[in-house]
Amino acid sequence: MDKILVQDFLYVYVASMNEMTPLPLWQRVGEDIIARIVSGDLKPGVMLPSETDLGAEMGVSQGTARRALAELERRGIVERRQGRGTVVATTTxxxxxxxxxxxxxxxxxxxxxxxxxxxxxxxxxxxxxxxxxxxxxxxxxxxxxxxxxxxxxxxxxxxxxxxxxxxxxxxxxxxxxxxxxxxxxxxxxxxxxxxxxxxxxxxxxxxxxxxxxxxxxxxxxxxxxxxxxxxxxxxxxxxxxxxxxxxxxxxxx
Amino acid sequence: MDKILVQDFLYVYVASMNEMTPLPLWQRVGEDIIARIVSGDLKPGVMLPSETDLGAEMGVSQGTARRALAELERRGIVERRQGRGTVVATTTxxxxxxxxxxxxxxxxxxxxxxxxxxxxxxxxxxxxxxxxxxxxxxxxxxxxxxxxxxxxxxxxxxxxxxxxxxxxxxxxxxxxxxxxxxxxxxxxxxxxxxxxxxxxxxxxxxxxxxxxxxxxxxxxxxxxxxxxxxxxxxxxxxxxxxxxxxxxxxxxx
DNA sequence: CAGTGGTCTAGACCACTCC
DNA sequence: GAGTGGTCTAGACCACTGC
Missing domain, CATH: 3.40.1410.10 (Chorismate lyase-like)
Structure with a gap:
């Protein structure tokens, strides 16, 4: 129930500024993480929450959080390693x-x-x-x-x-x-x-x-x-x- | 059970030529499709099977077939459109x-x-x-x-x-x-x-x-x-x- | 050993396309 | 309305990392 509310809220929120086309949840999660990086809340090298935790924070499933992180990795914004975790990309x-x-x-x-x-x-x-x-x-x-x-x-x-x-x-x-x-x-x-x-x-x-x-x-x-x-x-x-x-x-x- | 057999088979098959590192199923599916394109079996503009059918053909789930197709789309090898289907990329x-x-x-x-x-x-x-x-x-x-x-x-x-x-x-x-x-x-x-x-x-x-x-x-x-x-x-x-x-x-x- | 990401499945619902 | 891809969920198991 909680998740449905979130989804409905997002729909209204985005629709108001984007011609009734809601952003997919996984994109919202990704944009949210980027916003945290841009704001300095997350600095390069800092570890992100796990997929499970991130999903819980955002009110989405682990799979959705995973898709957001995968996209950020593809764009080179975060680095992920099995067994280690996800960190904000550090360009040495x-x-x-x-x-x-x-x-x-x-x-x-x-x-x-x-x-x-x-x-x-x-x-x-x-x-x-x-x-x-x-x-x-x-x-x-x-x-x-x-x-x-x-x-x-x-x-x-x-x-x-x-x-x-x-x-x-x-x-x-x-x-x-x-x-x-x-x-x-x-x-x-x-x-x-x-x-x-x-x-x-x-x-x-x-x-x-x-x-x-x-x-x-x-x-x-x-x-x-x-x-x-x-x-x-x-x-x-x-x-x-x-x-x-x-x-x-x-x-x- | 059938699927487990397939998976074990792939493991052995790939391991024999690739240092015991099996390719993920979704990559195998993708390589298989590429092989069909290279062989001329699938020509540009031809429609591919749906995710569900492709998964059934290959003995994997729809989600796995989907991931293979998504990767091929990212590489520009196929083109996908909601409601229409997946076709081999046609570069006009x-x-x-x-x-x-x-x-x-x-x-x-x-x-x-x-x-x-x-x-x-x-x-x-x-x-x-x-x-x-x-x-x-x-x-x-x-x-x-x-x-x-x-x-x-x-x-x-x-x-x-x-x-x-x-x-x-x-x-x-x-x-x-x-x-x-x-x-x-x-x-x-x-x-x-x-x-x-x-x-x-x-x-x-x-x-x-x-x-x-x-x-x-x-x-x-x-x-x-x-x-x-x-x-x-x-x-x-x-x-x-x-x-x-x-x-x-x-x-x- | 606990915790992480990687893979895979099964199933739900939605949006789009075409007939 | 039937069929397609797009999104999202829930849960299983595996592989890797580090303590």
């Missing part, structure tokens, strides 16, 4: 760096980029940045980085993030190698996915001055928008790669 | 072309490439092609295509496929715009995924002669290996794009 600095870093060597193996130069600047946002972040974002941090791989300077990255989301970033210097793990640990902002656009460009004078490349050489320019669990654009990144020895690798399905 | 010529075609315009919308020139050649395989296809592949078809987008010739593709898999391809001319749908319909070869490597290159004399680009202009070169449901490399494709007006778009998760 090492593994995280490679999660969205697509450069691979000729054999397809991961490469280890070394941070060479970093500058952090606080400035007013550009119109394009406001278009992406929202019009209310007037100030941003710009993090410019230069990386070398196998001793050659071939990666230039420029990350832009809103000041409102990353308060007092300048006091955090030096920033760690892997920014996304840092965003999560220091600010509770978890990157869910990244949309990238790749174009071919010619190395300009600034590229030639900073990297092991000559003006006019072909390079790949990647423009990325990183989206967090709340579906906000939280970072815009523009990277320029010299792909003489490396390639951008991706699998399409 | 139109939709298929965009499945692995990542070029998007400035707004991120799909673009419609127009086939301008096509040549098909039968020749001996190169060492690199044998490395990808297997050493026994001595002959290949090379399909060279030139495409225009919005009236500008900016895409050059070269697809290489083994003669053994695509018998008498030369009699099929002219080939349709979307090769992967054609592979599936004419040869029963379904592309499951594609691994791509992107590099920046400078347009060479051949690019300048064939496309609306000048020698030395930066271009993106994409080297693709297409893998079918049997996990074979069935096509190697090298594409060169001019990205003045378009970008290669991808979402990382």
């Amino acid at each position: 600095p090492d593994s995280d760096h490679f999660h969205f870093f697509r450069l691979r060597d000729a054999k397809g193996s991961e490469v280890t980029p070394v941070l060479e130069v970093e500058t952090v600047e606080k400035r007013r946002s550009t119109a394009a940045e406001r278009e992406a972040f929202g019009e209310d974002v007037r100030q941003v941090y710009a993090i410019d980085r230069l990386r070398s791989i196998n001793g050659k300077r071939i990666v230039r990255e420029s990350s832009v993030i809103p000041v409102t989301l990353f308060a007092a970033l300048e006091t955090r210097a030096p920033l760690p190698n892997a920014l996304y793990a840092f965003y999560q640990q220091a600010y509770g902002i978890a990157i869910q996915r990244a949309d990238e656009r790749l174009r071919a460009v010619s190395a300009d004078a600034a590229d030639a001055a900073a990297m092991d490349v000559e003006t006019g050489d072909p390079m790949i320019e990647v423009t990325r928008r990183a989206i967090d669990l709340s579906e906000r654009v939280v970072e815009i990144r523009c990277s320029r790669y010299v792909t003489d020895d490396l390639a951008y690798a991706v699998t399409l399905r | 010529p139109d939709s298929d072309h965009f499945h692995f075609f990542r070029l998007r315009d400035a707004k991120g919308s799909e673009v419609t490439p127009v086939l301008e020139v096509e040549t098909v050649e039968k020749r001996r395989s190169t060492a690199a092609e044998r490395e990808a296809f297997g050493e026994d592949v001595r002959q290949v078809y090379a399909i060279d295509r030139l495409r225009s987008i919005n009236g500008k010739r900016i895409v050059r593709e070269s697809s290489v496929i083994p003669v053994t898999l695509f018998a008498a391809l030369e009699t099929r001319a002219p080939l349709p715009n979307a090769l992967y749908a054609f592979y599936q319909q004419a040869y029963g070869i379904a592309i499951q995924r594609a691994d791509e490597r992107l590099r920046a290159v400078s347009a060479d004399a051949a690019d300048a002669a064939a496309m609306d680009v000048e020698t030395g202009d930066p271009m993106i070169e994409v080297t693709r290996r297409a893998i079918d449901l049997s996990e074979r490399v069935v096509e190697i494709r090298c594409s060169r794009y001019v990205t003045d007006d378009l970008a290669y778009a991808v979402t990382l998760r």
